[in-house]
Amino acid sequence: MRVAIIGAGVAGLTTAKVLLQAGHEVEVFDRTPDVGGVWSRTRRYPGLTTQSPKAQYSFSDFPMPKDLPEWPTGEQVQAYLKAYAWHFGVDACLRLETTVTSVVPSNGGWDLTTHTGTTYRYDRVVVANGVFCEPAVPAFPGRDEFEAAGGQVLAGTEFHDAEEARGKHVLVVGYGKSACDVTVPISKVAASTDVIARQLLWKVPRKIAGVVNFKMLLLTRMGEALFRYRFVRGFEKVLHGPANRMRRSMLNSLGSVSVKQYGLAQHDLVPSGQMEDIVKGAIGLATEGFFEGVADGSIRVRRDMTVDRLKSGGAILSDGTVLPADLVVCATGFTQGVPFLPDDVQARLFDERGNFALYRQIQPIGVPGLYFNGYNSSFFSPLNAEMAALWIAADLAGALSLPDDAARQADVTAQLAFMDEATNTHHCRGTKIIPFSLHNADEVLSDLGLQIGRGTRASHWLNPVAPSAYRKVTPQLLARLEARASDVRVDVKSK
Template sequence: MRIAVVGAGFAGLSAAKVLRQSGFEVSVFEKSPDVGGVWSSTRRYPGLRTQNNKGTYHLSDLPMPAHYPQWPSGEQVQQYVESYVDRFGLRPVLRLATEVVAAKLVDDETAWLIASRPTGGRDPATWERYDHLVVANGIFSEPLIPHFEGRADFVAAGGRVLACGEFHDLEAARGKHVLVVGYGKSSCDVAVPLSDVAARTHVVARQLLWKMPKKLGGAVNYKYLLLTRMGEALFRYIRVKGFERFLHGPGNGLRRGMLDGVGSVATRQLKLRELGLVPNGTFEDIARSTVSLATDGFFERVADGRISVHRDRQISELLVDEGRPAARLADGTVLPADLVICGTGFRQHVPFFDAALHARLEDDEGNFMLHRQILPVDVPHLTFAGYNSSFFSPLSAEMAAVWTAAHLRGGIALPPRERMREQVRTRLAWMAARTNGQHARGTSIIPFSMHNIDEVLDDLGLNLGPLARARQWLLPVDPRAYRRVTPRMIRRTAATAPRESVSQPA
């Protein structure tokens, strides 16, 4: 079986590694000149770091290097991904700087035709046939920049509008007036180094998010609070079981007290009240769609005036004010703005699929209809990797890859299609309700990382034992606990796998 994987981030590379170890022939297409996905050199902005500590943000069989800091830089993560490629011999299957421009099912829908060409080139595309397609293009790969009235005149006057991932040269902001749009991780991360070189740095925040200090009270690493099964259980899942029934029943007061206590400490530690930056709502809202760590130095720079935050505001238009680029906020404030950098989210989209194929993949609201966040209900010979964004995205993507390999080896008994469709619809409705629609078209499972991994591995009968999972209730999840899952899957599915795919892991 020939398998095409589109994307060479954590999801695409772990899929390639697992599928190759499972006996399949794999080709990985990546439009960037290097691997890494969101960590690629083509997308790294100044100040980019992980949200997870290095002990929880890696693939199961290759820890981060011991000399890395607790929160590695974007460059260090990309170097780690390169080492993963070398460790598992993936370079021969990589097609870097190669863009997939079209993918379509053959007439009888038994295989895929994939069209690719060098990135940025104009030569005719080359078409190849594959038995299966894995989409790992990344749910954070296509920046979503708002439509700004007056942008054309603004640009003509010398202004620039960029997504965070398009901004690489800090010197381009030296002495400039910079507006950063958004209040998520990328916006706050990039604002800090900008404030060291820009004439003024303004952050325009439509809605404030709760921020979690890396060390609560300066002592307790946040990984012990949110990167455990206990931390996950503080938020109500679609179905509660075990101790969760207590936390969301008789123990609900205790649960809310724990969250409110963390919120109170964070508010004091970050001096949010003094800065006028206490978000609306409660601290429990931190897990509505994302958890954002406080960027080192951000609130200190707000306090000393190097960063100005305009909360509950939006840019109403870009304009030219006395011959210089500027922006008008919704309250009428006009700010000089030589450079506007947008950390305003991403568009979840598969650009090489046509409208008809997207219609088969999505519901009426545009959400992806994926069983286990992996398998399209109504499109054959297709799976997704990395469409289960979580606190432990590398591990979540890797376990989804194990599920895909087991499925292709005949090792999963799927529910009837109509039951899968109904299960997906129920889950999407729940996700939309709990996040107020901020669920990345159904691809973000935050904060329920381990629930998703449990469901995926329970399908295979390969979940960790009760004792190992019990440890994860109080200690941060260590991806190394899952390093034997792939070889166990290969052995377990050996009897059901197509004869030519039977192999042992390298």
């Protein structure tokens, strides 16, 4: 088949790689001049690093170079993805600096139109533009006055050089990972750096107590099992039953360590609730140098505050505090959208609350020939995207035996209701699967009738999950699809 993939980030590249190996004709569209998605040079902000260590933030069959640091920079990740595209021949399929403006179903296929006005015909379309596609910047009252006086308001993805902050009074709006990441380099050159935090979030140290790598605790099957999933099986029944007190103690002890390790109490930065509530906000990795900057005074966190309005040369906070400001950097999240799809198609993509209603985070119900990948943001994003790519390849080949539309719709509804409760609706409109990354991979592989070995899975309960453990899954599926295709050819020939 001819397949169009919209987006050349992690999900788009691995989908292209798998579909090429399955024998399809593939073209990958991206509006940026390079591959990488969020890692593109057009979107990287100073201080950007991975949230997961390199061993976990990699594809199963293409490990990151050994000489990279444990948490690679944005530039290093982009180079890795570029090498991945070249290694698997995806680079020949790229249509970079090409914005997709319209994707319309037509006679069993899809007509895709770009910003140049050119229309292409495809049998299938995979949307892989990502859940961190469009930055959400607050509509600050007084922005016109602020900018007329020379002030700047930028999304985090628009801030590319710390030198832009040199000698300026800077406000960083947000308290997630990207906000803390960008704050550190800004604080080294700015006249003042204030972080406006509407809500404090728990931060997990990269090295707990300065010794234990956080991946040993949270990037294992045991770590994931500490959070109750929709279906509780095996040892999870023990953790959320007889051992529930121990489970809660394990999680909350991380909070105690974090408070002590970063001196949060002294700086009035202890989040409300307990560490076990971390999933209800955002699971964030502490940025190296951030709390050190708080301690030495180069970074000031204004907790439980918002920007009430901007004015010439400054900002007024929700408590009436007036701060000098020349530059406002907004690390305030993203919107997830597919503006290139027609209204009648979009109406079938969302539930009544605007959540993406995708089976396995991949397939919209009642829209044949359309798939999504990368709408499963996780600690193991490359691995989850790779597993989704296999699912798509199998469905294209007619090799999946799935429940009917009604059953799949009921499953999607139940999954969203569960995530509402588990994350207090903080699941990026149904596109975030943290902290249930491995459960998602298990479900996708179950649909495919594939799985890694029992011994390997067992080892992942105590050891960080290695995507390389899944490297045999792709060739196994491709062999199965080839055998299926051969059987079909023989059957057609015999007739």
